[in-house]
Amino acid sequence: MDKILIAASTHWDREWYRTFQEFQIRLCGLMNRLITLLEQDEEFLCYTFDGQSVVLEDYLEIYPENRGRIEKLAAEGRLVFGPLYNLPDEFLSGGEALIRNFLLGDEVCRSVGGKLNAGYVPDNFGHLSQLPQILNGVGIDTAFFFRGVDRTEYKEKEFCWESPDGSRVLCEYMILGYWSLKSWGKMGKTTAEHFYDAYRTLKESSRLNTFLLINGSDHLFQDPDFTAMVRDVKETFPELDIRNGSIADYAEMAKEAAGDCGGLKTVRGELRDFRYGPDPTAVTSCRGRIKRLLFAVQSQVERYAEPLAVLASACGDGFDYPGGLFGKIWRNISISLGHDGISGCSTDEVMDDIRSYLTHALQSSSRISEMAMEELTGREAYGQVSGDESYLAVFNPHPFAYTGMTEQTVHLEKAGGWKDFVLYGDNGEEIPYEILELSDEVITREYLYNSKEKIPRTCVKILFPVKDIPALSIRYFRIQKSRLLEKRCQEFYVRRQPSGAEIENQRFSVTVNEDASINVLDKKNGQIYRGLNSFVDRGEAGDEYQHVSPLLDEHVLARLTGVSVIHNSPLSQKLKITAELNIPDRADRGFLKRSAEYRVCRIVTLVCLTEGSDRVEFTVQIDNPCPDHILFARFPAALKNPVEYSNTGFEETERTGERKDFAPELKSTQSLLNPMRGYAGLRGKKESVSQGTAAECDGSFHVMGKGLYEYHTKKNGETVDFYITLLRSTSYLFHGLPTSWLDGQESTTPVVETKGAMELGETTVEYAVLFDEENPAREAEKYLYPLYGTDVPHLPADREACGSFLNFDNENILLSALKKHRTMDGTVVRFYNRSSREEELVIRTGREIGECRACSLLEELEGEVKHTADTITCTVPGNKIITLYIAWR
Numbered sequence: 001m002d003k004i005l006i007a008a009s010t011h012w013d014r015e016w017y018r019t020f021q022e023f024q025i026r027l028c029g030l031m032n033r034l035i036t037l038l039e040q041d042e043e044f045l046c047y048t049f050d051g052q053s054v055v056l057e058d059y060l061e062i063y064p065e066n067r068g069r070i071e072k073l074a075a076e077g078r079l080v081f082g083p084l085y086n087l088p089d090e091f092l093s094g095g096e097a098l099i100r101n102f103l104l105g106d107e108v109c110r111s112v113g114g115k116l117n118a119g120y121v122p123d124n125f126g127h128l129s130q131l132p133q134i135l136n137g138v139g140i141d142t143a144f145f146f147r148g149v150d151r152t153e154y155k156e157k158e159f160c161w162e163s164p165d166g167s168r169v170l171c172e173y174m175i176l177g178y179w180s181l182k183s184w185g186k187m188g189k190t191t192a193e194h195f196y197d198a199y200r201t202l203k204e205s206s207r208l209n210t211f212l213l214i215n216g217s218d219h220l221f222q223d224p225d226f227t228a229m230v231r232d233v234k235e236t237f238p239e240l241d242i243r244n245g246s247i248a249d250y251a252e253m254a255k256e257a258a259g260d261c262g263g264l265k266t267v268r269g270e271l272r273d274f275r276y277g278p279d280p281t282a283v284t285s286c287r288g289r290i291k292r293l294l295f296a297v298q299s300q301v302e303r304y305a306e307p308l309a310v311l312a313s314a315c316g317d318g319f320d321y322p323g324g325l326f327g328k329i330w331r332n333i334s335i336s337l338g339h340d341g342i343s344g345c346s347t348d349e350v351m352d353d354i355r356s357y358l359t360h361a362l363q364s365s366s367r368i369s370e371m372a373m374e375e376l377t378g379r380e381a382y383g384q385v386s387g388d389e390s391y392l393a394v395f396n397p398h399p400f401a402y403t404g405m406t407e408q409t410v411h412l413e414k415a416g417g418w419k420d421f422v423l424y425g426d427n428g429e430e431i432p433y434e435i436l437e438l439s440d441e442v443i444t445r446e447y448l449y450n451s452k453e454k455i456p457r458t459c460v461k462i463l464f465p466v467k468d469i470p471a472l473s474i475r476y477f478r479i480q481k482s483r484l485l486e487k488r489c490q491e492f493y494v495r496r497q498p499s500g501a502e503i504e505n506q507r508f509s510v511t512v513n514e515d516a517s518i519n520v521l522d523k524k525n526g527q528i529y530r531g532l533n534s535f536v537d538r539g540e541a542g543d544e545y546q547h548v549s550p551l552l553d554e555h556v557l558a559r560l561t562g563v564s565v566i567h568n569s570p571l572s573q574k575l576k577i578t579a580e581l582n583i584p585d586r587a588d589r590g591f592l593k594r595s596a597e598y599r600v601c602r603i604v605t606l607v608c609l610t611e612g613s614d615r616v617e618f619t620v621q622i623d624n625p626c627p628d629h630i631l632f633a634r635f636p637a638a639l640k641n642p643v644e645y646s647n648t649g650f651e652e653t654e655r656t657g658e659r660k661d662f663a664p665e666l667k668s669t670q671s672l673l674n675p676m677r678g679y680a681g682l683r684g685k686k687e688s689v690s691q692g693t694a695a696e697c698d699g700s701f702h703v704m705g706k707g708l709y710e711y712h713t714k715k716n717g718e719t720v721d722f723y724i725t726l727l728r729s730t731s732y733l734f735h736g737l738p739t740s741w742l743d744g745q746e747s748t749t750p751v752v753e754t755k756g757a758m759e760l761g762e763t764t765v766e767y768a769v770l771f772d773e774e775n776p777a778r779e780a781e782k783y784l785y786p787l788y789g790t791d792v793p794h795l796p797a798d799r800e801a802c803g804s805f806l807n808f809d810n811e812n813i814l815l816s817a818l819k820k821h822r823t824m825d826g827t828v829v830r831f832y833n834r835s836s837r838e839e840e841l842v843i844r845t846g847r848e849i850g851e852c853r854a855c856s857l858l859e860e861l862e863g864e865v866k867h868t869a870d871t872i873t874c875t876v877p878g879n880k881i882i883t884l885y886i887a888w889r
Contacts, residue, residue: 002209003241003257004199005250006233008226009048009216011123011178012055014086015350016340017733017750023219024058030221031059035069038078043227046078046246051120053081053108054335067112074114080246082109082116083138088337090121090128091284091675092294092709095649095881096302096816096830098128099857101334102138103822104327106858118251119143119169122178124339125280126272126675128649133167133881137857142251144212146174147280148271152663157205158254159265164651164836164879170258171267172212172250175205179217184229191229192236199240207264208257212250218748270653274671275663280345281671282547284710285630285728287344287757290355292707292765294342297362301329303397303785305365307472307818308372310827311805314847314888319375321820322368332361345544345733348756369788376474378796387416388481391792392423396469397785399808399815399831399843403467404782405571405610407436408789410479414456420487423464424478431477433464434569435490463571465612469787470804472818473846476795490569501563503573505609508616516560516579517634518607520616522771525688527638529771533618534558534634535579535603536723539594540627541587543732544757547630547673552593556581558603575607587628589735599625615704615779617768620726627731627758632723635769637701642684642720644713646676647777650816650832650881657713657720672712673725679704679780680711681770682722702776704783705767724767729759777834778811803846810841813876817883822859826851826887836878843872851887861885 010030014020038044049055060067073079085104093101109115119135119142121127126148128134135143143161157173174180180198185191195213202211215226223229227244234242243249258264274281285291306326312319336357340346346354377393392410396402412418423431439459446452469475502511509521517534521527537556542548558579566574581601584594606619622631645654655674674680679702686699703711703724710725733752768783770776806818806829817830833839848869854862865884866873876882 001239001241002203002211003253004211004213004243005253006181006213006215006230006242006244007048007247007250008044008046008222008244009178009214009247010050010220010222011216011218012050012052013218013340014054014058014335014338015353016346017752019347019349020058020353024062026219027055027059028062031066032063033224034222035066035073037222037224038073039069041227043230044078045244046080046249047222048116048120048247049079049081050087051082051116051122052084052087053105054086056081056108056112070114071112074112077114077246080114080116080248081112082106083119083140084121085331085334086338087121087123088334089125089283089339089343090131091126091648091677092291092342093337093649094298094677095128095130095134095832097298097333097337098134098649099137099830100330101337102134103858104330104334106138107822116246116248118248120247121145122174123147125283125343126274127270129268129270129653130163130648130650130879130881132161132169133163133165133650134857135169136167137881137883139856139858141169142255143169143171144174144247145171145271146177148273149173150273151275154265154267155205156207156265157202158208158258159267161271162266162268164268165877165881170251170255170264172254174212174214176201178214180213181215182217182220184215184223191232195233196237208254210250210254210257212247270648275660279671280343280545281673281675282542282710282728283343283345283545284673284675285725286544286730287351288707288727288759288763288765290342290344290351290358291709293355293358293362294336295707297333297358297365299785300362300369301326301333301365302817304395304788305368305372307397308369308376308395310818310820311472312372312375313820314805314827315376319372323820325364325368326819329361329364332357336361343544344757347733347752348754351756370790373788373790376796377790377792378794390479391795392477392479392789393474393792394466394469394477394787394789395474396471396787398781399471399806400778400811401471401807402469402782402787404465405463405613406466406787406789407461407463408787410460410462411791412458412460414458416481418458418481420482422480422482423462424480426475431464432569432571433462434571435460435487436463436568437461463569463610465571466787471807472805473803476792493569494567497567499565501565501575503565503575503607503609505573505611505613507614508609510575510607510609510616512560512563512575512577514560516558516577516603516605518575518577525772527686527688527771529638530636532635532769533605533607535581536632536634537581537583537601538630538632539584539587540630540728540730541591543730543734544754545734547671547728548591550587550591550593554584554594556583570611572608572610577605577607579603579605583626583629585626586731594628601625601631614773615768615770615783618766620765622727622763622765624727624729624760624763627729627760629729630725631727633726633767635701635703635722635724636716637682637720637722639682639684639686639699639701639720640696640718642682644674644680644682644720646674646680646711647678647780648675649677651879652777652834672714673710674712675709676705676711677709678784679776681776682713682720699772700776702770702773702780703767704770704776704780705765706784708765708767726765727759727763730754730757733757775811777814781814804844805846807844808841809844810839812839813841816881821885824885824887826885828855828859828883828885830881830883831876832881833876833879838878839876841874841876843874845870845872845886848889849886850889851885853885855883855885857881857883859883859885
């Protein structure tokens with residue numbers, strides 16, 4: 001007998017085409033009626049609230065008096081929330097933020113009960129390859145979704161999905177969406193007809209003969225006739241086993257039918273095929289300014305504020321780890337990461353709110369970083385700089401020793417009569433530096449017990465080399481007052497430089513082309529890479545969700561308008577390249593072509609080489625004059641038949657770059673756009689010339705981007721061109737795109753003009769490229785997360801107290817989190833293996849270990865881990881995420 005579970009639910013976008021404040025009013029009305037309905041109708045077994053729990057906080061903020069009623073229903077299993085805090089965009093969240101989302105969801109659900117033990121992620125815009133491992137890590141072995149599956153390849157709605165590490169979940173692909181019984185019996189069909197049509201459609205693709213039907217959809221109230229309608233179909237179809245219940249009940253039903261999943265297909269990798277209907281892959285580039293703010297926030301919290309707070313609470317005497325503040329910060333981040341939030345596909349008013357959540361998180365986390373550094377360096381104990389010397393304290397946020405260039409700002413206080421300075425290292429050696437910027441400011445310095453004071457000072461941004469700064473530690477550099485000798489020395493160097501339009505360091509030589517692209521000579525192997533970073537502009541007839549090209553599109557290319565060369569010191573050289581593109585004013589709404597009116601889009605690019613570095617860095621300033629276009633930077637990669645990849649969440653996801661033919665039955669085309677997080681690239685074969693003989697060898701090309709989340713590739717003869725999206729300008733949240741859902745339903749998404757998504761005015765993006773790098777992850781870490789510095793009037797009395805806190809001896813093991821345990825006094829360390837091979841890892845600590853335990857992603861303690869007083873040894877399986885709990889003596 002076929003088993004059918006009818007679940008009651010709603011899909012709740014916290015903010016989207018209406019603001020949170022407007023939707024909160026509707027939420028309160030829904031919840032008030034729902035609570036009463038559940039209390040009065042004992043046949044109504046369970047209501048599932050969309051896989052998230054932030055709605056509970058939002059409701060109880062207004063109706064705290066109803067907490068007891070909710071707790072009672074939750075205890076009876078009749079009202080369930082979670083397991084997530086907020087339904088996120090997984091690719092923009094990244095792995096660590098996704099775990100924190102589950103942690104917050106668990107916290108909220110624990111406060112009232114009623115946690116959904118199923119991976120219900122109904123409306124996310126595709127799914128990370130590591131989601132099964134994350135779900136297993138929070139105690140879940142099922143997943144429910146309707147986006148991302150290749151309908152031409154996977155005919156059955158049930159399958160097993162496997163992460164790269166081998167973790168598995170049983171999946172229910174919701175072919176009819178999360179709205180299979182939306183407006184049940186109210187869409188021109190009787191209750192029985194609507195039910196049977198949905199059942200019959202699912203029957204065609206079911207192997208287990210278990211069926212989940214959902215009464216609900218976006219922001220819909222629960223129909224009070226629900227149990228009467230369930231009784232109606234049970235009486236009409238006695239040959240079917242029909243019941244109502246929760247999505248978790250259905251998960252147990254499906255698992256029982258599946259057994260060990262031996263008869264089901266196993267799917268591996270990310271799920272991002274959207275050819276069945278509107279394609280939301282372009283959300284990774286919509287409203288790019290918000291994306292770059294997200295990058296700044298997550299970098300500050302994950303790589304600076306939390307690790308520094310751990311160090312300060314462990315090494316200092318007066319610093320308490322601000323767990324409550326971090327909870328608030330992560331709530332703001334998680335709310336902003338909602339799939340209709342950070343993706344940019346909401347109204348301008350909503351996006352203003354998203355920006356405010358992220359800004360508040362950045363303000364709080366930045367201040368925590370500053371306070372932790374003050375505690376670690378003894379900054380609070382001193383006032384103004386007096387005398388002829390002060391110190392620069394520099395924190396290495398990486399679990400490995402850092403060697404390279406660093407940019408830091410030295411503050412010369414006016415009261416000390418500072419004009420110039422000499423920089424010295426630990427051993428008294430003089431360190432060369434380059435002055436990058438000079439400015440004046442007046443700050444307010446605060447103290448615990450003394451009155452605040454105003455401090456006028458000069459800010460000197462400098463570039464200088466550092467060597468072997470130990471992992472997760474602070475190194476001090478002495479700043480000695482001098483008499484303008486350093487500025488004179490740098491000026492004399494500048495005056496002596498030749499005026500050729502070329503820059504170089506020990507690895508590369510860079511020249512400029514007429515289309516404002518560059519050629520790079522790699523001195524390491526003699527290879528010349530031509531036409532790098534050329535700008536290509538295309539029309540955009542789509543909306544915030546998807547990129548659609550006008551049928552009569554124009555490919556607009558840049559022309560060079562100026563070149564200047566900046567030689568400030570032996571430490572770095574820069575090319576300043578100015579270019580223009582004459583781009584059509586907008587795209588017409590009929591998808592046919594771009595406007596016949598043209599506007600000038602000006603671009604200024606700084607190409608930088610620093611001494612000792614193996615990367616070429618770009619800072620690109622775009623002055624965007626008009627909407628409805630998408631701008632790419634193009635990099636021809638001299639690689640044959642390469643495999644493309646990008647860092648996503650806990651994995652470097654490989655993609656073949658294969659383009660599937662248009663499938664009329666799917667009513668849509670395949671997107672060319674792919675997500676990236678931090679870095680992406682190509683690996684393949686290239687031609688190498690040695691002693692006059694050509695041969696093929698392994699080669700690679702990598703792009704690292706600060707807050708850039710989208711790339712694509714295109715074949716160019718025998719090789720491939722790599723494109724990174726710099727700017728996407730569109731005019732609508734949604735409008736009449738030439739696509740529709742596979743089931744024939746037109747989208748109910750409102751048509752709203754969004755001026756904020758036009759991205760008019762100045763935009764600055766930063767990225768860098770690497771060639772033939774075996775481990776791009778290590779270089780990306782150094783580029784994306786630079787050293788963090790602060791001024792110190794004097795050396796702290798015990799500066800050795802906080803040496804290298806943790807050191808990893810394996811380059812393939814990447815740090816994801818260093819934080820305090822959610823309820824205990826110890827430290828949580830999370831890391832993962834970027835390699836598919838098993839790796840051995842030795843962690844050396846700067847403090848004595850009392851206890852080391854493995855723990856789940858929800859930080860539940862598990863088995864003991866082998867360790868000595870200052871060393872932890874573990875074997876890390878390929879692509880595995882590991883979380884450790886360390887209690888210190």
